[in-house]
Amino acid sequence: MKISARNQFKGTIIExxxxxxxxxxxxxxxxxxxxxxxxxxxxxxxxxxxxGDNVTAFIKSTEVMIGKE
Amino acid sequence: MKISARNQFKGTIIExxxxxxxxxxxxxxxxxxxxxxxxxxxxxxxxxxxxGDNVTAFIKSTEVMIGKE
Amino acid sequence: MKISARNQFKGTIIExxxxxxxxxxxxxxxxxxxxxxxxxxxxxxxxxxxxGDNVTAFIKSTEVMIGKE
Amino acid sequence: MKISARNQFKGTIIExxxxxxxxxxxxxxxxxxxxxxxxxxxxxxxxxxxxGDNVTAFIKSTEVMIGKE
Amino acid sequence: MKISARNQFKGTIIExxxxxxxxxxxxxxxxxxxxxxxxxxxxxxxxxxxxGDNVTAFIKSTEVMIGKE
Amino acid sequence: MKISARNQFKGTIIExxxxxxxxxxxxxxxxxxxxxxxxxxxxxxxxxxxxGDNVTAFIKSTEVMIGKE
Numbered sequence: 001m002k003i004s005a006r007n008q009f010k011g012t013i014i015e016x017x018x019x020x021x022x023x024x025x026x027x028x029x030x031x032x033x034x035x036x037x038x039x040x041x042x043x044x045x046x047x048x049x050x051x052g053d054n055v056t057a058f059i060k061s062t063e064v065m066i067g068k069e
Numbered sequence: 070m071k072i073s074a075r076n077q078f079k080g081t082i083i084e085x086x087x088x089x090x091x092x093x094x095x096x097x098x099x100x101x102x103x104x105x106x107x108x109x110x111x112x113x114x115x116x117x118x119x120x121g122d123n124v125t126a127f128i129k130s131t132e133v134m135i136g137k138e
Numbered sequence: 139m140k141i142s143a144r145n146q147f148k149g150t151i152i153e154x155x156x157x158x159x160x161x162x163x164x165x166x167x168x169x170x171x172x173x174x175x176x177x178x179x180x181x182x183x184x185x186x187x188x189x190g191d192n193v194t195a196f197i198k199s200t201e202v203m204i205g206k207e
Numbered sequence: 208m209k210i211s212a213r214n215q216f217k218g219t220i221i222e223x224x225x226x227x228x229x230x231x232x233x234x235x236x237x238x239x240x241x242x243x244x245x246x247x248x249x250x251x252x253x254x255x256x257x258x259g260d261n262v263t264a265f266i267k268s269t270e271v272m273i274g275k276e
Numbered sequence: 277m278k279i280s281a282r283n284q285f286k287g288t289i290i291e292x293x294x295x296x297x298x299x300x301x302x303x304x305x306x307x308x309x310x311x312x313x314x315x316x317x318x319x320x321x322x323x324x325x326x327x328g329d330n331v332t333a334f335i336k337s338t339e340v341m342i343g344k345e
Numbered sequence: 346m347k348i349s350a351r352n353q354f355k356g357t358i359i360e361x362x363x364x365x366x367x368x369x370x371x372x373x374x375x376x377x378x379x380x381x382x383x384x385x386x387x388x389x390x391x392x393x394x395x396x397g398d399n400v401t402a403f404i405k406s407t408e409v410m411i412g413k414e
Contacts, residue, residue, distance in 0.1 A: 001139060001194070004181035004273040005134070006105035019366035021226035021245060024385065025135060031100015036075035037133035038366060038385060040199050040231065040245060043142035047137045056136040056139070061178050062269045062407045063132035064106035065074070065341075066094060066349040067125040068116045070346060070401070073342040073388035088159035090295035090314060093178065107159060107178060109300065109314060109406050112349035125346070130385050131200045131338045134272075135142040143272070144243035157297035162316065163273060169238015174213035175271035176297060176316060185275045194274040200338045201270035202244035203212070203410075204232060204280040205263040206254045208277060208332070211319035211411040228364035228383060247337050247369065247383060250280035263277070268316050269407045281410070282381035301411060307376015312351035313409035323413045332412040339408035340382035341350070342370060343401040344392045 007059035009035060013051050018044065025049060027057050076128040078104060082120050087113065094118060096126050145197035147173060151189050156182065163187060165195050214266035216242060220258050225251065232256060234264050283335035285311060289327050294320065301325060303333050352404035354380060358396050363389065370394060372402050 011029035023044045027035045035057045049055070080098035092113045096104045104126045118124070149167035161182045165173045173195045187193070218236035230251045234242045242264045256262070287305035299320045303311045311333045325331070356374035368389045372380045380402045394400070 001274045001276050002185050003136070003141070003196070004177045004185060006178055006180055009102060017366060019226065019364065021224060021229045021231045022366045024130070024366045024387070027135070029102065031102060033078060033098065033100060033102060035133060036130040036385070036387065037135055038130040038200075039133075039135060039142045040144055040243070042144055042199075042231070042243065043135070047135065047140050047142060049135065049137065053137060058134040058136060058141070058272070059128055059132055060269075060272060061093070061105040061107040062176075062405075063128055064104060064108075065127040065403070065405060066096070066106055066108060066112070066116065066118065067072070067127060067346045068118065068122060069346050070343045070345050071392050072348070072403070073384045073392060075385055075387055086159060088157065088295065090293060090298045090300045091159045093159045093180070105178070105180065107407075108349045109312070109351055111300070111312065111351055116347050116349060127341070127348070129338075129341060131198075131383075134196070134198060136139045138139050141274070147240060155297060157295065160297045162268070162297045162318070165273070167238075167240065169236075169240060171216060171236065171238060171240060173271060174268040174316070174318065175273055176268040177271075177273060181273070185273065187273065187275065191275060196272040196274060197266055197270055199231070199243040199245040200336075201266055202242060202246075203265040203334070203336060204234070204244055204246060204250070204254065204256065205210070205265060205277045206256065206260060207277050208412045208414050209323050210279070210334070211315045211323060213316055213318055226364065228362060228367045228369045245338075246280045247282055247381070249282055249369070249381065254278050254280060265279070265410070267407075267410060269314075279412070285378060300406070303411070305378065307378060309354060309374065309376060309378060311409060312406040313411055314406040315409075315411060319411070323411065325411065325413065329413060334410040334412060335404055335408055337369070337381040337383040339404055340380060340384075341403040342372070342382055342384060342388070342392065342394065343348070343403060344394065344398060
């Protein structure tokens with residue numbers, strides 16, 4: 001399946017911190033770049049996410065802000 | 070100023086397509102990774118964005134989805 | 139691939155209105171429910187979206203608001 | 208009051224899981240479709256949300272992604 | 277109807293710029309504060325929005341970032 | 346640094362409620378207006394946020410909905 005989100009980064013889960021409703025998932029996408037994600041615990045359980053998993057991070061273009069010095 | 074968004078990627082604008090209300094801005098963040106952003110034309114004008122500009126892309130953790138094979 | 143977004147609705151594209159940077163895509167998910175989406179023209183081109191296509195709409199739980207009388 | 212969000216689904220709360228800052232609210236919108244929402248505990252308290260409540264889920268068009276096989 | 281969005285600001289539309297798919301709506305909420313919104317042209321038409329209208333801006337808490345010097 | 350987000354409100358943190366993964370931050374922006382934000386605990390720690398801090402709230406235009414009576 002192709003997904004419309006223009007930002008798709010393959011990486012590996014290096015940290016997963018469960019909360020009550022949401023969880024934090026940290027993904028190493030290489031090149032020294034790390035992505036931090038907050039998803040539901042339901043998603044963590046459904047996808048059986050755990051450190052070491054190969055995953056893809058998806059981000060819609062409309063969610064990206066830009067800063068300039 | 071420090072920004073709360075956990076995902077901050079420094080890069081260079083390699084494409085800027087103006088629309089009527091919004092614009093598309095493509096940023097090369099290195100390591101073979103490209104970020105696509107849709108922001109308002111007002112922001113493009115206010116920050117005087119143009120190809121070649123060094124910028125930072127900001128993305129909240131809550132906006133990141135995860136896919137797993 | 140399984141996607142973390144908790145809201146996933148299968149349906150058929152019944153309208154696609156192209157803009158300059160973004161496009162509107164209307165999806166019939168059955169049961170009398172219609173979903174309206176705004177995505178980039180780049181996504182429309184990449185996925186070759188057109189009316190009649192069978193697609194899935196994905197929405198993160200954090201993007202859903204609730205109203206009560 | 209009319210709300211600009213193009214996606215508005217009437218339904219019934221079938222599950223409400225409180226967390227510390229956020230809560231998960233599951234809404235049955237009929238036709239076999241379920242909507243998962245994460246909102247603040249403040250909202251749960253302010254709207255006095257509980258299972259069985261008739262509510263409306265609101266989602267902006269810009270928050271909908273599309274996938275195609 | 278009460279809405280779960282924790283940020284609700286009453287104001288007056290002072291500018292409305294139509295695009296193809298989306299429109300920019302500028303709202304004066306008083307106290308010297310202005311809110312900029314991008315919504316669909318469908319919403320503008322459905323709510324018959326125009327400068328001078330009294331409206332309420334709604335923003336989910338999860339969409340607010342924080343910066344600190 | 347200038348940020349593309351069109352909505353930027355300076356204010357003072359008047360409440361900070363930590364959770365497990367996320368935290369609630371309430372900001373008084375003056376003129377009788379209060380902003381509620383949900384950010385990660387990681388951001389709270391990284392920016393050393395606490396009540397009394399002078400901060401800026403950032404909100405993208407695409408995240409603002411409009412209601413009209």
